[in-house]
Amino acid sequence: MSAPTYGRAYWVALTIGAGVMAYGGIGLVGDTGVGPSGDVAVWLVGADVGHDFVIAPLACFIGAAVARVLPRSCRAPVQAALLTSGVLLLVVFPALRGFGRDQVPDNPSVQPLDYTTATLTALAVVWAGAAVWLTVRIVTAARGTRRPPTRATPGGHPTSPR
Amino acid sequence: MAEQTTPGIFTSTLRDERNAAILGAALGVTFTVCFVTGVLSHLIQDPPSWFQWPSRPAGLYRLTQGVHVATGLASIPLLLAKLWVVFPKLFAWPPFTSVAHLVERLAIFPLVAGGVFELFTGLADTHIWYPWPFNFRAAHYWVAWITIGALIVHLGAKWTATRAALFARDAPDASLGVAQRPSDTHRGTSAFDRRTFLATVFGAASAVTLFTVGQTVAPLRKIALLAPRRPDTGPQGFPVNRTAATAGVVQSARDPGYRLTVDGKVRRSLVFTRDELRALPQHEATLPISCVEGWSTTQRWRGVRVRDLLDRAGADSGAEVRVHSLQRRRAYRFSDLNRWHAHDPDTLLALEVNGEPLDLDHGYPLRLIGPNRPGVMQTKWVTRLAVQ
Numbered sequence: 001m002s003a004p005t006y007g008r009a010y011w012v013a014l015t016i017g018a019g020v021m022a023y024g025g026i027g028l029v030g031d032t033g034v035g036p037s038g039d040v041a042v043w044l045v046g047a048d049v050g051h052d053f054v055i056a057p058l059a060c061f062i063g064a065a066v067a068r069v070l071p072r073s074c075r076a077p078v079q080a081a082l083l084t085s086g087v088l089l090l091v092v093f094p095a096l097r098g099f100g101r102d103q104v105p106d107n108p109s110v111q112p113l114d115y116t117t118a119t120l121t122a123l124a125v126v127w128a129g130a131a132v133w134l135t136v137r138i139v140t141a142a143r144g145t146r147r148p149p150t151r152a153t154p155g156g157h158p159t160s161p162r
Numbered sequence: 163m164a165e166q167t168t169p170g171i172f173t174s175t176l177r178d179e180r181n182a183a184i185l186g187a188a189l190g191v192t193f194t195v196c197f198v199t200g201v202l203s204h205l206i207q208d209p210p211s212w213f214q215w216p217s218r219p220a221g222l223y224r225l226t227q228g229v230h231v232a233t234g235l236a237s238i239p240l241l242l243a244k245l246w247v248v249f250p251k252l253f254a255w256p257p258f259t260s261v262a263h264l265v266e267r268l269a270i271f272p273l274v275a276g277g278v279f280e281l282f283t284g285l286a287d288t289h290i291w292y293p294w295p296f297n298f299r300a301a302h303y304w305v306a307w308i309t310i311g312a313l314i315v316h317l318g319a320k321w322t323a324t325r326a327a328l329f330a331r332d333a334p335d336a337s338l339g340v341a342q343r344p345s346d347t348h349r350g351t352s353a354f355d356r357r358t359f360l361a362t363v364f365g366a367a368s369a370v371t372l373f374t375v376g377q378t379v380a381p382l383r384k385i386a387l388l389a390p391r392r393p394d395t396g397p398q399g400f401p402v403n404r405t406a407a408t409a410g411v412v413q414s415a416r417d418p419g420y421r422l423t424v425d426g427k428v429r430r431s432l433v434f435t436r437d438e439l440r441a442l443p444q445h446e447a448t449l450p451i452s453c454v455e456g457w458s459t460t461q462r463w464r465g466v467r468v469r470d471l472l473d474r475a476g477a478d479s480g481a482e483v484r485v486h487s488l489q490r491r492r493a494y495r496f497s498d499l500n501r502w503h504a505h506d507p508d509t510l511l512a513l514e515v516n517g518e519p520l521d522l523d524h525g526y527p528l529r530l531i532g533p534n535r536p537g538v539m540q541t542k543w544v545t546r547l548a549v550q
Contacts, residue, residue: 006262006319013318014265017311021272024307031304033297040301043294047282048275055242056249067353075353080362087239087366088373091285092388100291100390106407107523109396110290118387122373 059086073141074134081130085123092119166259168250176359177247183320183327184360185244190317192237193277196284197310199230203454204303207536209500217506220533224452227536228378231456234284235374239366241277262319269315276309288455289390290403377457393459397521400451400459403537404494406522411488411543420527422511426484426549429476436527440513442466447508453537463531465512468547469505477549479505485530486546497530497539498550508533511544 029036063079070078092115094100101111206215206223215223258264283294283302292298317324354362376386376393383393391401406412414420422439425431434442445467452458472481483504489495503509509532512520520526525542532540 005322006260006266007322009321010262010266010318013321014269014315017269017314017316017318020311020314021269021308022311024304024309024311027307028301028304031297031300033300034304035296037296039295040305043283043296043301044272044275044279044305047278048271051245051274051278052249052252056245059242059246060249072353076358079353080358080365083239083362084366084369087242087370088388090238091235091370091374094286094289094291095388095390099293100286100289103292104290104405104408107402107405109391109401111390112392112395112401113387115388122369122387126369 073137077130077134077137080133081127084126088122088126089119092122166254166256168254172250176354176356177250179323179327181356181359182244182247183324185240185247185363186320186324187328188364189237189240189244189277190313192233192240193310193313195233196230196237196280197306199226199233200303200306202226203230203536204299207454207539209498214500214502215534217502217509217533217535220508221450221452223534223536224378224450224458227452227454228375228456228458231284231288232371232375232378234281235288235370236367238281238285238370239363241281243363245274266315266319269312269319271312272308273312273316276305276312279305280309290455378452380459389457391453391455391457393457397523398515398518400461400524401453401457402523403453403455404542406526406543409487409489409543410491412522414488414545415522415526415543420545422528422545422547424471424475424547424549426547427477427481428472428549432471432475436513439466439511439528443470444513445470445507445510447510447531447533449508449531449533451531451537451540452535458537462516463510463512464514464517465510465528465531467507468499468509468511468530468532469507471511471547472504472549475549482550484548484550485541485544486548487541488543488545494538494541497535497541499530499532503532503535506533511547 028034028040034040062082066079066082067075089096095111095113095115096119098111104110203223203226205213209215258267280302283298283305286293287298287302294301370388372382372385373388374386375389376382376384377389377391378393380393386392393400396402406415420436422434423431424433443466444464446462446464448460448462450458450460468483472483477483480501481504482501483499484496485499486496487494499509510530511528512525512531513528514520515524520529525544528544530539530541530544
């Protein structure tokens with residue numbers, strides 16, 4: 001890739017963006033709810049480092065491992081279902097662990113479900129979709145259509161409601 | 163011209179400019195929506211002198227805050243996928259090729275840190291889970307400004323490349339980082355083509371929405387499997403954010419000596435017992451209670467109109483009101499009714515919900531309920547209207 005070029009629009013955006021960032025930064029440090037203690041800075045850096053050096057390598061590793069183990073025909077549905085499952089688990093993990101609920105023991109309307117069952121149900125829907133997708137792929141491939149395998153179900157996708 | 167190279171370990175052909183552009187454009191939209199709805203919510207809760215939030219339409223705040231939370235949740239897979247696509251760029255060598263490029267790359271740090279921070283803290287807040295030592299609302303608000311500023315810089319840097327990648331449909335896929343090596347297309351490990359990859363990412367975002375949005379969209383409540391709230395679950399059939407015990411008002415709310423006082427800039431101060439309030443003309447309103455954390459639910463409330471009380475006390479027709487709770491501590495022990503909210507015919511001090519006296523956790527003996535207000539400003543256990 002050739003080196004990026006920067007026009008006048010970039011410098012205008014940089015000026016505006018830097019101003020907005022400065023407003024946020026000054027507000028952050030000046031707000032008594034946050035203050036200059038540096039806790040937020042730790043969390044901000046932690047958010048970036050946590051993604052770049054924990055979540056991202058882990059995701060790449062799992063993806064590569066799955067790609068290595070599975071036959072090529074299975075990969076797309078399984079990887080799609082894995083990605084979707086991972087995201088759903090991220091969204092529900094505070095409820096799975098009871099984080100939040102444990103701070104308000106007298107309020108049963110917070111996280112009112114049995115989240116193990118609820119999460120397994122949601123994941124079952126995702127993997128059932130992936131199974132249907134995979135079956136369609138295999139059947140289509142067995143019929144000897146000469147289309148590339150990933151085109152076997154255009155738009156097909158484990159979580160799109162049919 | 164100097165060129166950067168990225169480590170050869172990243173072989174997926176999905177990590178290209180077009181996928182980065184498509185996901186980037188989607189995130190540009192979702193982050194902007196979250197920013198605008200978030201700033202709006204902040205202004206409503208803490209209005210500066212130039213800002214007056216209307217009391218109508220009654221369900222507007224429910225919509226904007228529902229959109230804020232749903233959009234933030236749906237952004238989680240979009241952001242992760244975007245970062246996966248551009249991940250090799252983190253290791254590009256040399257790190258920068260010009261001063262402008264260095265500045266662009268430095269601005270990516272607040273963008274990524276802020277984006278991940280906002281989505282994580284927002285998600286945790288929907289669970290009322292606060293594993294950090296700072297105030298959520300202040301941090302979430304100010305970091306939003308930092309993030310959106312970094313996004314503006316990023317858009318400025320990527321505008322031309324993004325447009326080109328979005329609209330030049332037949333352009334050859336330029337792999338990120340290095341000029342494409344001839345062998346790359348054969349070494350690619352991905353089983354996805356572009357369409358399948360993007361369908362998966364947007365499908366994951368749809369799945370998140372489908373399994374959580376029922377916390378505010380009542381018809382979908384039964385499939386809100388991953389939401390921290392059900393709009394039909396709680397005392398009297400709907401959720402509670404802060405219980406009477408947590409607020410420390412169990413004794414005072416049940417005290418037979420309970421009184422509502424109307425005072426401040428009035429011609430005559432008034433004091434009511436609960437029975438006296440019940441004897442006043444009652445009004446019924448079907449209104450949503452729309453929590454800042456993203457759940458909402460519509461209920462049938464019954465009680466005394468605030469404006470009737472203001473008229474009885476002889477307050478000005480343009481009067482504003484501070485509504486005080488029995489609650490002694492915390493930021494939300496009172497809330498303000500601006501001119502429109504104070505005089506809206508549906509702004510009530512409710513004694514009943516769905517035909518029953520309010521549950522203690524819903525604000526017994528008396529709670530404020532009005533159209534188009536955040537849940538935290540529907541003050542519970544009301545004991546005083548201070549006319550300003």
